Amino acid sequence: MKKLFHLFILILFPIKSFSTELNFNNASQQEYDEAAKAKGSLRTIQEKTKGLWPRMSEGRKYTLEESNNLKITENEKFLIYKTNNIPDHDLFSNNPNCATKKLYTFKIPKEIKYLDKPRKITKDMQAIGVMLNGVVIAGPYDSENKIAPYNRVVGPCGAHADPQGMYHYHFAPMCLISNGKKIGLETNSQIGWSFDGIKIMGLADRTKHKPLIDEANGHEHDGEYHYHATIDFPFFMGAYKGKPTTSNFNQKKKGKASGRTCVGEAALQKGSGKGPGGKGKPKKPNFKNAEKVLGIKTKDLKKALGPPSPNPDLESAAKQLNVSVEELKAALQL
Ligand SMILES: [Zn+2]
């Protein structure tokens, strides 16, 4: 019956939408830890992380006073995206950081200058492209030089904010809306621009979307060369086929480090929750609340805290979970 239903969907929406089920969090913590450290050539990393989807958690929804502000102009050479880097869709936080207004100018070459040898995306390139909504597309590495979607957690929109409040996508932009439609999962819709002027298209499964997706994560398809968002490493580009505009890489440094954490909201949620714990007795950690507030699974929280104890080592657990001790305490209602 399910098969029939799928067939029905496929007939209704031929090749338009991503046809595989979304399958985030399909590995154990240990497998993700291993995958996050994978090194070697792009194909080696793909082999080592085969079938792995990113870690994803719903986190908690938050709102900002600031809203998306994007102005697109052009001159002879470039399409110019002047953006405040605030997304135009729902925001979810699953790490301690919230999106903050940034003033970036991204220049997308109108004419692609193909390089003799593709330029590899390295960990120093944090922003590698821009979505159609003016928000940063990130390279696959985090600040520890590990593969971010395995080492960290993305939200339901395929993104998160860094400690400086720079919101960025690590995965297909599942909440991106263009012309009134969610397009991040549409394999054949453009979702953004690579800094070399080549289009980035929606989510593709490299085992199904042909012709073969190359090491830059693109292919010649329907008469044009384009990149794809992919389920697996490198998620967006693996290398630039064309010459990227260098000034785009300096934008992050230009933005003031006006980091904004979401601690306030976590604390608010604490206040509204019914804290367990009685008089005198040590309080029991409220894993359910922490899961909701931090977007970290109970299983992982318990692992980080170690065996039940009246005095769990919060400092070490917080470090493992990549949150502050205060946040962990507040989230666990201790
Ligand atoms: Zn990131």
Ligand SMILES: [Zn+2]
């Ligand atoms: Zn394609």
